[in-house]
Amino acid sequence: MMTKEDILKQVQQLLTEAFELEAGVINLEAHLYRDLDLDSFDAIDLAINMESKIGIKLQEEELKLIRTVSDIVEMVYPKFNP
Amino acid sequence: MLKKLDLHMEWRRLATGLCFLTFICGGFVLTILVLPIILLCSSQPEQTEGRVLRLIRFCFKLFMQYMQALKPMKAFNIEGIEHARTLNGCIFIANHPTLIDVVAVLSCLPPSHCIVKTSLLDHFYLGRIMRAAGYIANDHVTQLLQGCQKSLQSGRSLLIFPEGTRSPAYGLHAFSRGAAQIALRIGAPVVPIVITCEPLTLLKGDPWYAVPPEPVTLTLRFLPALDIPQTITDKGGMPLQARALTRYFEDFFRCQLREMAEVSTAPYAPSSWCTPDPR
Numbered sequence: 001m002m003t004k005e006d007i008l009k010q011v012q013q014l015l016t017e018a019f020e021l022e023a024g025v026i027n028l029e030a031h032l033y034r035d036l037d038l039d040s041f042d043a044i045d046l047a048i049n050m051e052s053k054i055g056i057k058l059q060e061e062e063l064k065l066i067r068t069v070s071d072i073v074e075m076v077y078p079k080f081n082p
Numbered sequence: 083m084l085k086k087l088d089l090h091m092e093w094r095r096l097a098t099g100l101c102f103l104t105f106i107c108g109g110f111v112l113t114i115l116v117l118p119i120i121l122l123c124s125s126q127p128e129q130t131e132g133r134v135l136r137l138i139r140f141c142f143k144l145f146m147q148y149m150q151a152l153k154p155m156k157a158f159n160i161e162g163i164e165h166a167r168t169l170n171g172c173i174f175i176a177n178h179p180t181l182i183d184v185v186a187v188l189s190c191l192p193p194s195h196c197i198v199k200t201s202l203l204d205h206f207y208l209g210r211i212m213r214a215a216g217y218i219a220n221d222h223v224t225q226l227l228q229g230c231q232k233s234l235q236s237g238r239s240l241l242i243f244p245e246g247t248r249s250p251a252y253g254l255h256a257f258s259r260g261a262a263q264i265a266l267r268i269g270a271p272v273v274p275i276v277i278t279c280e281p282l283t284l285l286k287g288d289p290w291y292a293v294p295p296e297p298v299t300l301t302l303r304f305l306p307a308l309d310i311p312q313t314i315t316d317k318g319g320m321p322l323q324a325r326a327l328t329r330y331f332e333d334f335f336r337c338q339l340r341e342m343a344e345v346s347t348a349p350y351a352p353s354s355w356c357t358p359d360p361r
Binding site for chain 2: 018019020038039040041042043044045049
């Protein structure tokens with residue numbers, strides 16, 4: 001059982017390690033492109049990291065819908081808790 | 083009291099207007115007359131592409147001479163062009179101080195693809211030429227990478243303005259990471275082109291009739307392909323490498339512009355320029 005807080009923690013860790021970000025700026029409302037300065041190339045690596053570190057494979061259509069950290073958490077949560 | 087009319091300047095204002103008009107009409111004629119002929123006479127898309135790219139280069143060469151003949155431009159200097167000629171399939175990155183520099187760069191590069199905003203490819207007539215030339219849209223990342231890979235593998239080069247828009251007066255915008263991402267993911271030599279324009283003209287938002295006090299001297303300085311430092315390629319993961327390489331490119335351009343300013347009289351160098359960004 002994974003709670004949304006657990007997922008947020010993992011996502012925070014992933015983002016700080018892979019994208020040179022400070023943990024403090026990664027809150028649920030943070031917009032990946034506007035606030036966290038990711039670009040569309042980084043989205044490819046976000047998907048790769050999600051798969052290798054959290055074990056969740058995101059489809060390309062799902063990736064396109066992601067805008068904020070909260071979007072990631074909401075998308076991952078049902079996959080852990082079907 | 084009336085200000086004394088500077089006839090030279092008024093002539094350059096008129097000539098600048100003529101240049102714009104020529105560019106617009108020339109583009110229109112190319113689209114409705116020349117492009118259909120090329121399309122009819124070419125059997126393969128690659129053949130069309132090559133012909134359109136050579137046509138663009140030829141027309142831009144003429145246009146550079148036209149601007150010098152009409153006098154809004156005093157001189158057009160090209161330095162180190164051999165760095166562009168000896169390489170096939172490289173990525174040219176340039177700063178973008180003025181509207182004219184795109185024309186200037188494309189007039190002397192070997193036929194190269196530009197990466198452009200998708201909205202430009204949808205321009206009602208210039209878009210057709212750019213599509214026929216095989217220019218690459220920047221909106222869809224997978225297609226963008228495929229397009230770049232195809233160009234580079236076929237020996238064509240890419241031209242990227244990492245600032246994404248025209249530079250601010252005597253400065254640089256922060257570089258976007260596209261050029262670094264493409265260079266790292268596809269693996270091609272990166273050749274910098276440092277562009278200066280004295281006096282400045284046609285910055286973003288400048289109206290065409292706001293001509294500078296003197297005719298313009300445009301200088302393109304091609305430099306040897308950049309070696310990507312191992313400290314960058316050693317970093318784990320593409321995002322970290324791309325961030326570091328982008329900073330490296332940006333610092334390189336800031337230092338080059340500052341060096342060029344030291345031998346010129348133009349105010350190209352606020353003192354903060356060579357200090358690395360605290361990113």
